[in-house]
Amino acid sequence: xxxxxxxxxxxxxxxxxxxxxxxxxxxxxxxxxxxxxxxxxxxxxxxxxxxxxxxxxxxxxxxxxxxxxxxxxxxxxxxxxxxxxxxxxxxxxxxxxxxxxxxxxxxxxxxxxxxxxxxxxxxxxxxxxxxxxxxxxxxxxxxxxxxxxxxxxxxxxxxxxxxxxxxxxxxxxxxxxxxxxxxxxxxxxxxxxxxxxxxxxxxxxxxxxxxxxxxxxxxxxxxxxxxxxxxxxxxxxxxxxxxxxxxxxxxxxxxxxxxxxxxxxxxxxxxxxxxxxxxxxxxxxxxxxxxxxxxxxxxxxxxxxxxxxxxxxxxxxxxxxxxxxxxxxxxxxxxxxxxxxxxxxxxxxxxxxxxxxxxxxxxxxxxxxxxxxxxxxxxxxxxxxxxxxxxxxxxxxxxxxxxxxxxxxxxxxxxxxxxxxxxx
Numbered sequence: 001x002x003x004x005x006x007x008x009x010x011x012x013x014x015x016x017x018x019x020x021x022x023x024x025x026x027x028x029x030x031x032x033x034x035x036x037x038x039x040x041x042x043x044x045x046x047x048x049x050x051x052x053x054x055x056x057x058x059x060x061x062x063x064x065x066x067x068x069x070x071x072x073x074x075x076x077x078x079x080x081x082x083x084x085x086x087x088x089x090x091x092x093x094x095x096x097x098x099x100x101x102x103x104x105x106x107x108x109x110x111x112x113x114x115x116x117x118x119x120x121x122x123x124x125x126x127x128x129x130x131x132x133x134x135x136x137x138x139x140x141x142x143x144x145x146x147x148x149x150x151x152x153x154x155x156x157x158x159x160x161x162x163x164x165x166x167x168x169x170x171x172x173x174x175x176x177x178x179x180x181x182x183x184x185x186x187x188x189x190x191x192x193x194x195x196x197x198x199x200x201x202x203x204x205x206x207x208x209x210x211x212x213x214x215x216x217x218x219x220x221x222x223x224x225x226x227x228x229x230x231x232x233x234x235x236x237x238x239x240x241x242x243x244x245x246x247x248x249x250x251x252x253x254x255x256x257x258x259x260x261x262x263x264x265x266x267x268x269x270x271x272x273x274x275x276x277x278x279x280x281x282x283x284x285x286x287x288x289x290x291x292x293x294x295x296x297x298x299x300x301x302x303x304x305x306x307x308x309x310x311x312x313x314x315x316x317x318x319x320x321x322x323x324x325x326x327x328x329x330x331x332x333x334x335x336x337x338x339x340x341x342x343x344x345x346x347x348x349x350x351x352x353x354x355x356x357x358x359x360x361x362x363x364x365x366x367x368x369x370x371x372x373x374x375x376x377x378x379x380x381x382x383x384x385x386x387x388x389x390x391x392x393x394x395x396x397x398x399x400x401x402x403x404x405x406x407x408x409x410x411x412x413x414x415x416x417x418x419x420x421x422x423x424x
Contacts, residue, residue, distance in 0.1 A: 038325055047068050085121050086112055103134055110123055127151065138178060172184050206246055207237075216229045217258050266281055275294040275298060276292070290325045294313070299312055345407065349422065369408055
């Protein structure tokens with residue numbers, strides 16, 4: 001008879017499995033269904049919101065059609081209007097270098113600038129019409145692009161010079177530093193600069209098949225080398241060498257993507273038409289559509305950290321998440337759980353942080369510990385008396401190697417074990 005593997009023997013001893021529990025282990029190998037959670041916030045307007053800029057966990061600015069721009073100072077609990085001096089014009093984007101200093105772009109030949117969080121405004125004139133995108137790179141350098149070209153300011157938006165006119169419409173820009181940037185636009189238009197926009201080099205999409213319209217609407221970079229762009233017909237492309245070469249990433253959809261944002265090298269989001277929002281946790285190799293509760297087209301997405309982010313769109317739509325758009329328990333402030341429960345961690349696989357949710361129906365001592373595949377205790381997450389309720393615990397595996405790990409809860413007579421995977 002073959003000897004049972006040592007790791008199974010150790011796990012059997014620690015978790016005191018009965019034979020039937022082995023069926024549970026098999027079940028744990030099966031992927032679970034996640035329940036996305038985006039909360040609708042009352043923006044106070046029914047007008048379309050084309051762009052947003054998240055300053056911190058409390059302060060967010062939104063660019064709105066017909067000048068009804070919005071701001072929150074308490075994380076979106078309340079939104080109020082910050083009307084610029086140029087109204088009845090559509091504002092397509094905004095960028096703030098800090099809580100007070102920023103610009104809104106949109107009206108032809110003009111933009112508005114504030115140094116006091118929108119209490120007062122200055123009208124700044126520039127040589128382009130219809131600016132769509134703006135970015136503060138640092139306190140002095142600001143870039144903006146529109147339907148025909150790109151402009152730059154080196155004095156925090158007080159004055160602007162025309163850098164370049166293009167035959168293709170420019171939809172978006174992103175600069176990783178004051179001199180190095182990328183612009184994208186209609187018909188797969190991509191160009192890069194390394195000298196602050198004085199000279200530009202054309203780059204090319206590497207699409208596997210002929211797309212009818214390969215226009216690109218947004219571009220972002222995670223670092224100086226890794227960037228993403230998205231656009232029409234479900235197109236997403238990625239660069240790992242600063243924009244020199246771009247590789248097509250299949251998304252499984254022909255949706256029109258309007259914005260792309262990456263929280264880190266692994267986790268990113270795409271906004272699209274019909275209220276669709278897509279998320280990746282493996283650098284764009286796979287995308288999962290999240291439920292948003294709306295069919296309004298979504299235009300902008302931005303996060304302040306791994307979990308907290310906002311999305312904006314048509315008809316004054318603003319959505320917020322505080323858990324990366326996914327949750328394993330129904331949030332409740334007053335209800336007592338009906339039963340003990342240990343949820344599957346999310347994300348899973350993870351790198352390096354994941355969340356573990358559990359619920360307890362009555363007060364008592366709770367132990368939640370992490371074990372490696374050999375059954376050795378790695379870390380204690382909870383080891384105290386807990387009151388009835390829903391709980392979330394973060395586990396950071398930054399000091400551990402890529403592997404399979406187990407987490408085990410003991411609460412009264414309730415004992416449960418689940419499996420998670422750390423991939424670096």
